[in-house]
Amino acid sequence: MALKLELNMKLQQQLVMTPQLQMAIKLLQMTRMELAEAVTQELEENPTLEEGFEEIDLAAKKDGAGNGETTWDGEEPKLSPLEAGTILPGAAQDADTLMARDLAKNLSEAQSADANFDWDTYFDRYMDGPSDIMPRDSGDEDRPGFEQFYAAESTLSDYLIWQLKFSSLPDDHYAVGEEIVGNINDDGYLQSLTLEEIAERCNQPLAVVEAVHQRIQRFDPVGIGARDLRECLLAQARFSDKRHALAAQMLQDCWELVTKRNLLKIARTLKVSQDEVEEAMRAVASLDPRPGSKYSEEKTEFITPDIYVYKVGDDYHIQLNEDGLPRLRLSGYYQRGLANKAFAGKTREFIRAKLRSASWLIRSIQQRQRTIYRVTESIVKRQRDFFDGGIEHLHPMVLRDVAEDIEMHECTVSRVTTNKYVHTPQGIFELKFFFNSGILNAEGEGVASETIKTKIRSLIDKEDPKKPLSDQKLVQILKQDGVEVARRTVAKYREMLGILSSSGRRKTF
Template sequence: MALEQKLSLKLAQKLVMTPSLQQAIKLLQMTRMELDTLLTQEIVENPVLEEGTEGQEEETPLQDLKEERPEPANGELDHEKSMENIDLDAYFGDSWEGTGHTSMMEDRDDPPFENILSREPDLYDHLLWQLHMAEIPPRLREIGELVIGNLDPDGYLVATPEEIRAMGDGEGLEYTLDEVEEALRIIRHFDPPGVACTDLPESLLCQMDLREVPHDALARRMVVEAWDLFLRRQFPAVAKKLGVELAELEEAVELVRGLEIHPGRKFNTDRPHYIEPDVFVRRIGDEYVIQLNDDGLPRLRISRSYRRMLQGLRGDGMQAEAQNFIKDKIRSAVWLIKSLDQRQRTIYKVAASIVRQQRDFLDQGIDHLRPMVLRDVAEDIGMHESTVSRVVSNKYMHTHRGVFPMKFFFHSGIDREYGENISSLSVKRKIEQLVQSEDPKRPLSDSDLMRILNREGIQIARRTVAKYRDELSIPSSTDRKQVF
């Protein structure tokens, strides 16, 4: 077939993501913190944008203020002239002297507040402080620093003694295994107990050493000789292997349970994450009022100065490059302000639809939470499911029943023999209540929970019960059973 060149016309429709549409989609799925950071950056980069407040008035020139200043009437006292005739140092001198308090005008030598701020010491700082306070040779102190640097946040050693010795070889220092073992022995006697061990059994034995538990104690034997059986809670098999009665194991088991399995837990420096809701749902009478939370977000507006500047440049017909620059910045600012307004409107529509469809939950509690998927809200407000998904992502709603992620209200339903479908969250709550009220010595298995729920008309399979139990972090019936 011969190759030839030709022109042809083709008519087609396709979706084009304009910059404004891309920006609106990007803003829609942002959290409050991300949005605040973006707006602050836009204010810095775009000179046309400025932060304003509601009811802000134009500044009055200083000359006008001086001209409008009223003159004192006849017989009235001019306070400024009278203050000039008062010797303030002499007036306050007697009260500032001899009172025992530092004068407000006195220069202090206190350190700045930046130097006072500190963070809580973590496990590394705490162990390093004890190492430097210990009276040990400098060589052992260097090895101890290597050991402390190879501990995980729980306090367990992640490097072998051979690897620690090899670290010294890389720096030109020739450590011996005996020196490494001696440094490990020193650090294992530091606070917290059980630190710098390679695994959990070794940490438990180290804690027993610090508690001066006898070497022939039943708790030690249980950790050393029957650790696998102890982990599987097979206490009759543990008692048989140790050659003791089952009742004699109770004290040893309680002793091991009282030990710390994460020695470095109390030095965890993770700070709590506080949630700031995006939507407030307030109950006023029999109605629910939705209020968007825009506290802390800058209120953007286009600068009047740049608008007047653009009008002046247009009138003079000069500096076309400057005009184009200002036009581009104004166009970008208008897009951003419109995208923010569209974001707020979309969030409000989704929140209003959630409140309408979950009215029973707000009135009566979680037992009346109805199943709902993204399609239900999308059809209610006339938007696509992907838009609703972006809205509810990483956003929270504050109600009189607590603060919930907006995704909390979307979940599947389970069939019932009568009435409407029941929410999966309601089923999880029932499972949790059944487990809390069970006999500890005869806990309910997954099959027992399935049969109880089936008698209540909830059609659920055993594997679904096991799945919900795992999501609730509830152990199996074998692990929940109390032997003693």
């Protein structure tokens, strides 16, 4: 076969990832906090972007009418009145609009006053040294009080190292102690390295490492540095008073029976009465399985909803949460400068690039908010029973259902619903919560998996602790309610809820 070279022409369409599209995708998947940080950073870096006072009614624009898109003709961007920060004539003038007009008027008056200020004289006086403009000492009453200063919080590692320094260990043993403390996790367990590996790292005999490890376990909190739950509880029981002696013996010799709560067999094995075993089990239950948790660095994270759903009469109204997000607009100064050709050369190109970037950011944020609104609107329409009655009335729904409703791709809906929260009459939920699989009930209707989980949790919460419900018993109760599920499905949902099996939930005392 002869080889030859040919030139062919091929015409095809493909999606080009323009900077504007990349920015829109990036903003779409940001959380509310990340978006606020990104906008704040852009305000600091882009001189053509300003914070305005106007409000944008995205609910009225959800159908695309009056979307306020910015046009760019190569010279200066031309924005709609909403993006430019102006008030439309004949528009409804509520309290916020009137306040924005007053603020804009005050700002204009302040700028006029600044224009008549003698800045040269001011800076000459300021550069000469301290004067009456900025006194050297304003008195103790202007200084912050001592209660406004905060000490650094002590971490678990810092607290253990502090105790280690007072242990009077030789230098080589102290190095072993530092290695052990450095590998203790937030719960207080030593699980990332074995004692043999620590001995090899520190070039010390295993007996030395074991001795230092036992000493650290007697630090406060007691049981710190344990390698498993049994060792942690055993160290605490041995350190406690004589009332925990039987508890320590149970943890040492009958660990498997303790985990199964087989009190009768424990009593026979240790040759003690069942009442004594019950008292020892109460002592075991009082021990701390996570001794390092009180020094955990985890902070409580408060959720701010991205969107609110209110019930007014028989209808549900959707409102985007704009609090804390700066309202952006393009700088009129730089737009006029480009139009009047006040800038030239590289300065003009720089200003044009910054204006283009600011225009893209404004449009991308508006598109993000419109998409969140449309997705939430579709969810409210499909999950009306949930908003009326609660989790028990949640319907099965997948991303494709909403994607087809709002005529977007599933990946777009997935980005919108990730780490976005909605405030509803039933509580605050992540938008992802409303998407779940379903099981057909006896009537052929779909029942959401979250609904079944809620029923399982409710049944277990109401059970007799001495006679907990088995998975098979839960299956029978759910079947009576019209929900037919397999026992393995109940076990899977129970484990997803973090609930122990019936033997682990049984309480005999």
